[in-house]
Amino acid sequence: MTLNLCVLTPNRIVWDSEVKEIILSTNSGQIGVLPNHAPIATAVDIGILKIRLNNQWLTMALMGGFARIGNNEITILVNDAEKNSDIDPQEAQQTLEIAEANLRKAEGKRQTIEANLALRRARTRVEALNTI
Amino acid sequence: MACTNLTTMWVSSKTSLSDSSSWSFRSVLNPLPLPNHNSSPLRSSSVSPIQSSLRELRDRIDSVKNTQKITEAMKLVAAAKVRRAQEAVVNGRPFSETLVEVLYNINEQLQTDDIDVPLTKIRPVKKVALVVVTGDRGLCGGFNNFIIKKAEARIKELQGLGLDYTVISVGKKGNSYFLRRPYIPVDRYLEAGTLPTAKEAQAVADDVFSLFISEEVDKVELLYTKFVSLVKSEPVIHTLLPLSPKGEICDINGNCVDAAEDELFRLTTKEGKLTVERETFRTPTADFSPILQFEQDPVQILDALLPLYLNSQILRALQESLASELAARMSAMSSASDNASDLKKSLSMVYNRKRQAKITGEILEIVAGANAQA
Numbered sequence: 001m002t003l004n005l006c007v008l009t010p011n012r013i014v015w016d017s018e019v020k021e022i023i024l025s026t027n028s029g030q031i032g033v034l035p036n037h038a039p040i041a042t043a044v045d046i047g048i049l050k051i052r053l054n055n056q057w058l059t060m061a062l063m064g065g066f067a068r069i070g071n072n073e074i075t076i077l078v079n080d081a082e083k084n085s086d087i088d089p090q091e092a093q094q095t096l097e098i099a100e101a102n103l104r105k106a107e108g109k110r111q112t113i114e115a116n117l118a119l120r121r122a123r124t125r126v127e128a129l130n131t132i
Numbered sequence: 133m134a135c136t137n138l139t140t141m142w143v144s145s146k147t148s149l150s151d152s153s154s155w156s157f158r159s160v161l162n163p164l165p166l167p168n169h170n171s172s173p174l175r176s177s178s179v180s181p182i183q184s185s186l187r188e189l190r191d192r193i194d195s196v197k198n199t200q201k202i203t204e205a206m207k208l209v210a211a212a213k214v215r216r217a218q219e220a221v222v223n224g225r226p227f228s229e230t231l232v233e234v235l236y237n238i239n240e241q242l243q244t245d246d247i248d249v250p251l252t253k254i255r256p257v258k259k260v261a262l263v264v265v266t267g268d269r270g271l272c273g274g275f276n277n278f279i280i281k282k283a284e285a286r287i288k289e290l291q292g293l294g295l296d297y298t299v300i301s302v303g304k305k306g307n308s309y310f311l312r313r314p315y316i317p318v319d320r321y322l323e324a325g326t327l328p329t330a331k332e333a334q335a336v337a338d339d340v341f342s343l344f345i346s347e348e349v350d351k352v353e354l355l356y357t358k359f360v361s362l363v364k365s366e367p368v369i370h371t372l373l374p375l376s377p378k379g380e381i382c383d384i385n386g387n388c389v390d391a392a393e394d395e396l397f398r399l400t401t402k403e404g405k406l407t408v409e410r411e412t413f414r415t416p417t418a419d420f421s422p423i424l425q426f427e428q429d430p431v432q433i434l435d436a437l438l439p440l441y442l443n444s445q446i447l448r449a450l451q452e453s454l455a456s457e458l459a460a461r462m463s464a465m466s467s468a469s470d471n472a473s474d475l476k477k478s479l480s481m482v483y484n485r486k487r488q489a490k491i492t493g494e495i496l497e498i499v500a501g502a503n504a505q506a
Binding site: 006008009010011012013026027028031038039040041042043044063064065066068075077078079080108109110111113114117118 | 224334447
């Protein structure tokens, strides 16, 4: 019994195959999903998705969205998703530093909101490289 | 080849000269009397002007030929890119279909009338943000002009209503237009690049999101070019925010389109010509919904879903805009190629006539010289 995982972004399908287990970061904490999980719908936070295939874990950075877990079918809709193998470490680090600098000089509610979002995204990408 | 021409003409000139005068002979051979006028009295010195204008004509014909090659190539490149743009839209369909399904399911399971999600909040409108999507390069006919004119018209309307406005410009052409007009407040300049991806849509979405949530603007409208057919594209204005919780897309006149209806365009050939067909899909929404338990509060779930919807709307607008730009470029380059080939034809005809006139002139000189000697 394996889970079928679909990770969709607005312009492409990032992942569409079977997995053994996933660990998802949601707004209310991390949840682990094994085969035959009860059907739930949850919001996905900007964070890491860990996928297990045959005792090997793969990490993906997700930029927020929604997940629906049905009958051994997981559909994750996110704004953007990147496999950790696709992220360039130096570029991710640079983006993180730029995001931190932008947050420091953000003035006003609106710039702070934007800068916060950008920072969280950049941080997730760097984390995806560091985990496993 | 010129020599044989000369000899045959020599023979014919010999026979006809005895019958008619040289003037009428020349007029029979050359239907354009004007360039001959100068050549008759000053035969020796007129040879060089004719020669140089022959060379100029030949250079012009070569340059027109080159231009035609370039425009033809640009048309083919644009056609190939339209296909890629089409694929991008098709790739985005699984996402939007699933999203719509989930949105419907959630709306069924909740009473959305009293849902209070920040992105759907309808406030009294004092300031409007206009997202204007233009292209990056020129040579696409009236494409960029149409959308900019529509933006200007909308700005005037808003000014007439006494509302404040700000512009978010996407695309180099729009950017340069608004940069030259500092009296229009522009919030951000963005660029879509050759193929809009989720990252670019995210950048626009972030900007729009923060503007709306921080209550700096009360309404966000999206101006882009809808891809109707290869020769026709329509600039449209859609209201992006506030979103309706059911996921309807509304334009400024309040006409709402159900989110489940999706239109796709396909580049095909019909009767040997490239055409575009639009197909309307309706996403099948399940009549029964599996009992989904919500991990979080339904409001939080909607909170997570609606930005996704916003993102996909913006991406679709960018993709359609790109497809219309490519179609406009295809038709502009196609008519440019046709014009170039017509110009080449008429220039070649003038060139040939000039060349024949020159040869005739030389023959007549020789004949006159021979007569003078005899």
